[in-house]
Amino acid sequence: MPESNRLLEAYQQTKYQLPGHGKRNIQVLKDAFADVDGNLDSDIYGKGEVIxxxxxxxxxxxxxxxxxxxxxxxxxxxxxxxxxxxxxxxxKVAYHPLCHLEIHEQDGLKRLHHIDPILLAAPDRLIELEDVLQMPDDLACLLIELPQREIGGQLPDFQTLVSISEFCRNKGIKVHLDGARLFEVLPYYQKTAAEVCALFDSVYVSFYKGIGGIAGAILAGDKTFTEEAVVWKRRHGGDLISLYPYIISADHYFDQRISKMGQYYEEAKELAILFNRCEGVHTLPTVPVSNMFHVHFDHAKGQVEQVLAGLYEETGIGVTGSLRELDSDKCYFELSIGDLYEKVPKEELHRAFEVLAERFATLRQA
Amino acid sequence: MPESNRLLEAYQQTKYQLPGHGKRNIQVLKDAFADVDGNLDSDIYGKGEVIxxxxxxxxxxxxxxxxxxxxxxxxxxxxxxxxxxxxxxxxKVAYHPLCHLEIHEQDGLKRLHHIDPILLAAPDRLIELEDVLQMPDDLACLLIELPQREIGGQLPDFQTLVSISEFCRNKGIKVHLDGARLFEVLPYYQKTAAEVCALFDSVYVSFYKGIGGIAGAILAGDKTFTEEAVVWKRRHGGDLISLYPYIISADHYFDQRISKMGQYYEEAKELAILFNRCEGVHTLPTVPVSNMFHVHFDHAKGQVEQVLAGLYEETGIGVTGSLRELDSDKCYFELSIGDLYEKVPKEELHRAFEVLAERFATLRQA
Structure with a gap:
């Protein structure tokens, strides 16, 4: 059996897992609908009380x-x-080189909308004001992702956001927020969502990351903007006769988890410290600014898979089900804190990290 | 109160309704999921057992x-x-002037894909072989909708389909089936779905018309075709992390209703006869070829609304909740038979149509 399969199988058999809210199974839908009256009417093509x-x-x-x-x-x-x-x-639009639209959407923006993105900043760092100052004037829109997921969920400081927003507005350039994980960064900024969104002309938020819903998103802005968005939603084939399976579950889990974002953030910081104590292991960012961070290993993927699978089998605590290779002697994984973390007994957690630290110390010497 | 509101309200209060499967409410989802194990894993971005x-x-x-x-x-x-x-x-593609892509999609095909459709046939009739013979050779694809919904759900005879398909294949033109209501026409053709689909290079079917699911569609063809379709699904934003709310309900209602299409078809023919007995009322087509047909009135919309609302209040049998105006003295509505029709007591149904025939006879004389 390849080590990667062993890792996933061992992970699936652990008693406790550090990341996430739990399995993405049908129970997620059943729980969301348990208390919903069956007589409630479906939304119909974007209209109706539910939507x-x-x-x-x-x-x-x-x-x-x-x-x-x-x-x-x-x-x-x-x-x-x-x-x-x-x-x-x-x-012309501008965004980070690791923007979701650039790397995860099969070039839909280019192939469907014939939009040319300008890539701002280097892949391994955030967009800063200096990058923005160099953008061409005929740019239609700057997209900012908060947090920048692919580099561990890093964030610019709030004043940088204010300066970027002011600059763009003076230049007649729109600012769009990729807020897939916006809810998750509010505790760090100590701002309301509205205070952050005020810096942006349009905002997207997601309901299946920190919120833990089934799927679905919101796009928000001025009325003239959203009226056009509704027309384009029809063109894309997204104006479904019924979106309520996603809407009702998004609403349910939003109410259940929006107040827990501060807790997830504190837990992420606590957990990152434990990882950073292991030799050859570090988190990105070192101190998390949301519920998520990346864990990097200065070891080959196969070696780390062996260490982690052993850890799971010995302690019953799962850390991740898969690793991504960076180069022949480096790998990493992404970790997002959800409801499961609080269920891990602290004593067992610390014991597991003692084991992990020992294993990596041994690996270092070998 | 406008007559149109009165019609809808009276319709909603009827004890029996002739069209449809019942209300599009949350119970549709609850019923589909009642017997599904909560431990079943979600599909993940198009992968997994469920999908x-x-x-x-x-x-x-x-x-x-x-x-x-x-x-x-x-x-x-x-x-x-x-x-x-x-x-x-x-x-270049070719389709009927009342094709869904032409009239219901905000020109998504043109605005997103820059495809120029050629409109074949007149709006009030089916595409025939003669229309197809005149298509240019550089056409990529001909789309045929079975049944042609906007003209009452009419169908070409099967031999015409065979001839169209043969002609296109000889010319190197692909043939795509808009089978939104394909299941519903199989009893008329006395063919299996596979026998009809064999005439087409690609096929779309829907799960919330005759099947009565929540939403969702299947696109089928050769493996090379569907592999490309998966990439475009991602580009369009349709490759959701979880589509199971639609998949499981589609599967549930497919199993429940696919064998009832013959019954719906027979009931549609029976019901059309009753409408056609009323003066100034006729169905299109006269003899339905699926579970659906249009009911046309040689009277102004306001007058017909008054007659129908009166009928509902007197007999408790609802026929439609809304009418569409054709011109100042003509209107119509679409009717699709589903599970509700069989629940209407035959005696009450015939009594209702006696009342309706009387009312239209009176209207004619006035």
Missing amino acids: QRFEDKMAAYLGKESAVFFPSGTMAQQIGLRIWCDAKGSR | QRFEDKMAAYLGKESAVFFPSGTMAQQIGLRIWCDAKGSR
Whole structure:
């Protein structure tokens, strides 16, 4: 059996897991619908109480005039950028080289919307004000992702965001927020969602990351913006006759977890310290700024898989089900804190990290 | 109160309704999931047992090599046509003037894919072989909708389909089936789905028309075709992390209703006879060829609303909740038979149509 399969199998058999809210299974839907009256009418092509109420609730929470529910963030964000491009008569947007639209969407933005992205900053660091100052004036929109997921969920300081926003607005460049994990960074910024979103002309948020829903996204902004977004939603094939399976579950888990983001953040910081105590292991960022971080190993993937699988089998505590190779002697994984972390007995957690530290110390000497 | 509101309200209060399967409410989802084990894993971005099993089942049912589940038919069909266009290096497709892509999708095909449709046939009749013979050779794809919904769900005879398919294949033109209501026409053709689909290179079917699911569609064809479709699904924002709310309900209601299509068809023919007995009322087609037909009135919309609302209040039998105006003295509505029709006591049904015939006779004399 390859080590990667052994790692996943050992992980699946652990009693406790550090990341996540639990399994993505059908029970997630059943729990969300358990107390919903069967007589409640479906939304119908974007209309009806179920969808309107949730869109209004999210618009208010994000401090925007209007909000539209989408089946996916991929669809919502391409559409947001397209609207800003059409408004300016430009095909240029700017974003980070590891932006979701650049690396995870099969070039939908380019192939469907013929939009040319300019990549700002180096892949391994955040977009800073200096990068923004060099953008061309005919740019339609700058996309900022908070936190920058692919580099461990790093964040610029709030004043940098304010400066970027001011600069763009003076230049007539729209600013769009990829807030896939926006809820998760509010405890770090010590701001409300509306205070962060006020710096942006349009905002996307997701309901299956920290919130733990089934799928779905909100795109918010001015009424004129969302009215256009609804038309594009139809064009993309996202204006489903019924989106309520995602809406009702998003609403359910939003209410259940939005107040826990501070707890997840504190737990992430606590857990990162434990990882950083192991030799040849470090977290990115060193001190997390949300519920997520990356764990990097100065060892080959196969070696780390062996160490971790052994840990799971010995302690019953699972850390990750898979690793990504960086080069022949480096690998990493992403970890997001959810409801499961608080269920791990602290004593067993610390014992597991003692074992882990020993193993990596041994690996170092070998 | 406007007559149209009165009609809808009276309809909603009827004891029996002739069309449909029942209310589109949350109970539809609850029923589909009642017997599903909560431990069943979600599909993840198009992978996993839940989605694979249903895609395989539908590929086999449609007689195609491979099938892909989509959140919507709008997305599935645009993508199907795009793939055939790219394969031929052409931007031309042909379809009926009242094709869903032409009138219900905010020009997504044109705005996202830059595809130029050629409109075949007049809006009020089916595409015939003669129309197809005149198509240009550089056409990438011909789309045929079975049944042609916007003209009452009419169908070409099967031999015409065979001839159209043969002609296109000889010319190197792909043939795509808009089978939103394919299941519903199989009893008329007395063919299996696979026998019909064999005439087409790609096929779309829907799960919330006759099947009565929540939403969702299948796009089927050769493996090379569906592999491309999966990439485009990601680009469109349709490759959701979890599509199981639609997949499981589609599967549930497919199993429940696929064998009832013959019954719906017979009931539609029976019901059309009753409408056609009323003066100034006729169905299109006169003899239905599926579970659906249109009911046309040679009277102003307001007058018919008054007659129908009166009928509902007097007999407790609802026929439609809304009418569409054709011109100042003509209107119509669409009717699709589902599970509700069999619940209407025959005696009450015939009494209602006696009342209706009387009312229209009176209206004629006035």
